[in-house]
Amino acid sequence: MDAGGGEQLSLAAVRDQLIREEDSIVFALIERAKRPRNAPAYSAAAGCGSVAEFFVREAQVLHAKAGHYQKPEDVPFLSQDLPPPVFPTKGYPKVLHPFASSVCVNDAIWKMYFNELLPLFTADGDDGNYAETVALDFACLQALSRRIHCGKYVAEVKFKDAPQDYSPPIRAKDNNALMNLLTFTAVEEKVKKRVEKKARIFGQNVTLEDSVGKPHGDTCDSHCKVDPKVLSKLYDIWVMPLTKDVEVEYLLRRLN
Numbered sequence: 001m002d003a004g005g006g007e008q009l010s011l012a013a014v015r016d017q018l019i020r021e022e023d024s025i026v027f028a029l030i031e032r033a034k035r036p037r038n039a040p041a042y043s044a045a046a047g048c049g050s051v052a053e054f055f056v057r058e059a060q061v062l063h064a065k066a067g068h069y070q071k072p073e074d075v076p077f078l079s080q081d082l083p084p085p086v087f088p089t090k091g092y093p094k095v096l097h098p099f100a101s102s103v104c105v106n107d108a109i110w111k112m113y114f115n116e117l118l119p120l121f122t123a124d125g126d127d128g129n130y131a132e133t134v135a136l137d138f139a140c141l142q143a144l145s146r147r148i149h150c151g152k153y154v155a156e157v158k159f160k161d162a163p164q165d166y167s168p169p170i171r172a173k174d175n176n177a178l179m180n181l182l183t184f185t186a187v188e189e190k191v192k193k194r195v196e197k198k199a200r201i202f203g204q205n206v207t208l209e210d211s212v213g214k215p216h217g218d219t220c221d222s223h224c225k226v227d228p229k230v231l232s233k234l235y236d237i238w239v240m241p242l243t244k245d246v247e248v249e250y251l252l253r254r255l256n
């Protein structure tokens, strides 16, 4: 994570990074929405998995060889054993507990993305462009996974800021108490509003005839490339809960 790249890890810096990750997620969804659902890309062919599974497995091998998946927030999908980097990698500051690398909720992200989210922001239909489609899916999955696994840094900062509050529920393995401690409802409300607004702004059609000062409200949402409400729903029921699961899972091992 950039916020861990040398300067002091702080809640403000980690939250800034989460805000930046929102841009990647909104843009990735806007890109994927260019193509219809293209359901055949997700059904298994005889003997091998789907086009989507094939693409993700092969793309991850290439990414790993190029030096990806070295940081705790960059976690591969499909529990894959990946080759080492071909080139020397720079390394990253070890600000997290060593267990961080084993905290992974990618199976839940995968199921959520293909079963729940995709139908909410892609049009019904099949245009046959499966290779392009699954490359766009891969970008969405990576952006979501990276954001959600940044929860490891959030958890570390929260623990370091208040070890006296977090240590007792960690020792008692009290998931609910940890979940309550790390939840900030007011922050979550702001996050939902901001991603909705980003979808509204990033997803509008830009023409030279745009009139200055035109309101960007619910009235124009039908013209947005991805429905802004889908973004707030995505964050409300999946992205933030999964980030909190990562935080709890990390914290539970923090004193080991």
Ligand SMILES: O=C(O)C(=O)C[C@]1(C(=O)O)C=C[C@@H](O)C=C1
Pocket (backbone or CB within 6 Å): 015, 018, 154, 182, 183, 184, 185, 187, 188, 191, 239, 240, 241, 243, 244, 247
């Ligand atoms: O900002 C935090 O404190 C976080 O833990 C991150 C996050 C989020 O996923 O955006 C998750 C839980 C909090 O309730 C608020 C926001």
